[in-house]
Amino acid sequence: MLGRQREAYLMYKRIPSRDFVKIVDMEENSALLQSSTSPETSSPSWRLSFPHVVVATITSFLFGYHMGVVNEPLESISVDLGFSGNALAEGLVVSTCLGGAFVGSLLSGWIADGVGRRRAFQLCALPMIIGASMSASTKNLAGMLLGRFFVGTGMGLGPPVAALYVTEVSPAFVRGTYGSFIQIATCLGLIGALFIGIPVKEIAGWWRICFWMSTIPAAILLVAVMFCAESPHWLYKKGRTEEAETAFEKLLGGSHVKYAMAELSKSERDGDSDIVKMSELLYGRHFRVVFIGSTIFALQQLSGINAVFYFSSTVFKSAGVPSTLANVFIGIANLTGSVIAMILMDKLGRRVLLLWSFFGMAISMALQVTAASSYISGSGALYLSVGGMLLFVFTFALGAGPVPGLLLTEIFPSRIRAKAMAVCMSVHWVINFFVGLLFLQLLEQLGRQLLYSIFTTFCLVAVMFVKRNVVETKGKSLQEIEIALLPQD
Numbered sequence: 001m002l003g004r005q006r007e008a009y010l011m012y013k014r015i016p017s018r019d020f021v022k023i024v025d026m027e028e029n030s031a032l033l034q035s036s037t038s039p040e041t042s043s044p045s046w047r048l049s050f051p052h053v054v055v056a057t058i059t060s061f062l063f064g065y066h067m068g069v070v071n072e073p074l075e076s077i078s079v080d081l082g083f084s085g086n087a088l089a090e091g092l093v094v095s096t097c098l099g100g101a102f103v104g105s106l107l108s109g110w111i112a113d114g115v116g117r118r119r120a121f122q123l124c125a126l127p128m129i130i131g132a133s134m135s136a137s138t139k140n141l142a143g144m145l146l147g148r149f150f151v152g153t154g155m156g157l158g159p160p161v162a163a164l165y166v167t168e169v170s171p172a173f174v175r176g177t178y179g180s181f182i183q184i185a186t187c188l189g190l191i192g193a194l195f196i197g198i199p200v201k202e203i204a205g206w207w208r209i210c211f212w213m214s215t216i217p218a219a220i221l222l223v224a225v226m227f228c229a230e231s232p233h234w235l236y237k238k239g240r241t242e243e244a245e246t247a248f249e250k251l252l253g254g255s256h257v258k259y260a261m262a263e264l265s266k267s268e269r270d271g272d273s274d275i276v277k278m279s280e281l282l283y284g285r286h287f288r289v290v291f292i293g294s295t296i297f298a299l300q301q302l303s304g305i306n307a308v309f310y311f312s313s314t315v316f317k318s319a320g321v322p323s324t325l326a327n328v329f330i331g332i333a334n335l336t337g338s339v340i341a342m343i344l345m346d347k348l349g350r351r352v353l354l355l356w357s358f359f360g361m362a363i364s365m366a367l368q369v370t371a372a373s374s375y376i377s378g379s380g381a382l383y384l385s386v387g388g389m390l391l392f393v394f395t396f397a398l399g400a401g402p403v404p405g406l407l408l409t410e411i412f413p414s415r416i417r418a419k420a421m422a423v424c425m426s427v428h429w430v431i432n433f434f435v436g437l438l439f440l441q442l443l444e445q446l447g448r449q450l451l452y453s454i455f456t457t458f459c460l461v462a463v464m465f466v467k468r469n470v471v472e473t474k475g476k477s478l479q480e481i482e483i484a485l486l487p488q489d
Helices: 002-013 015-024 031-035 046-054 058-068 074-080 086-115 119-136 143-170 171-195 207-225 230-237 241-252 254-268 278-282 284-302 305-318 323-348 352-371 379-400 403-411 417-469 478-485
Strands: none
Touching: 002 086, 002 305, 002 323, 015 323, 031 207, 046 171, 046 207, 046 278, 058 086, 058 119, 058 143, 058 254, 058 284, 058 417, 074 086, 074 207, 086 119, 086 143, 086 230, 143 171, 143 230, 143 403, 143 417, 171 207, 171 323, 207 305, 230 241, 230 352, 230 403, 241 254, 254 379, 278 284, 278 417, 284 305, 284 403, 305 379, 323 352, 323 379, 323 403, 352 379, 352 403, 352 417, 403 417, 403 478
16 A cells, blocks of 8 residues: 555656646546545644744744733833823824734735745844834834834734744644644733733833843744745745645655645636736625625624723722733633633634634623623622633633634635735724724723623624634635635636
């Protein structure tokens, strides 16, 4: 048996790649192709692709780190740079990143398709190193804001490219698990920023060290990605089929190259132009998948996850818990949920986790509404509010946090994947920005009970939307998912 497989593989290596596509069509049901779907071949070793995925998730660690790096040091930064008490300036230090992230995410698809996934990672690391260095060494507010904007462009560019890359280099049977690494890395980045920021009130100028520290993982990413395999999907789209075969050998092992190339050729054989216009993503054949992706990201943000993070310190302080300890509790809930999601992603599936995650978030928000009502008061309301908050973060991390980025890269066809992901991530950043901008004003005008009732409603809408529109992608090849979602010509 092994001898026949080796002979078949050597025969394949002698066939030009373009001719190979024709042979696959002619021998679709041949014994050779059947053997390629045997348990041995359909389950390549995860160990080969694992290091490549770990390097890609450094971008998510940096994303989490920079989201949390100014939380504790913001007061010290404002004093040292001379804008203490200026609420607008403090808000800009936090939110300028979001503006840069919008720009980075909007351009991410075109960059990833233009220069490849590996180069895109390097273009993500560079502005993070430059921006963090500017923020760490600045003497005024303008330098801080410019540095934060540079960092933001890297933050916007990195996560969509990481989601693309992880999806395209992962074997189908562990793609969900690997996709969860992105959320776990984000949690670790947030926790890392928290712990590094602890001495900021005792040591003068420590906030500068917090920024300098972020340049270390960014530099590691810049160098390590050079030793990673390029996405075979991108190489094949560019006509570099021999390099795509070499990349598959690196990621899956030599005995799996033929089957992987066969699957890849099926999704690319329609011969469409590589040029994707924005109009193609907004209507016509691709509208449904882009609509699904954009709506999932919109509902993720409208569920109130960032609002919970914004309000968590106040709630915990009311219960007599210090803000640092509160952030630790939130971080632990987030990380625990993410680890459980990693274990369950390829067992239960994306759709099930997403459904139960949004439903759990609705229940958690309902607890917040109850705590804010007049029926419960005193310590009971505080404990219910704290418990509801931790449960909300935990259930978010189970599905609504890690699933969308993975699911969207699975449901988007290869030809539009990078650019469609860029559009959806841009929707994410726009709504993230407005939730952050308007939350405190809405909280003051509407009150906690009504505002959290609105968040509960959005969570329930998300449950219905997922149930109606999202297909299960667990264990399926990207080509099978494409056939299930796209109307065929």
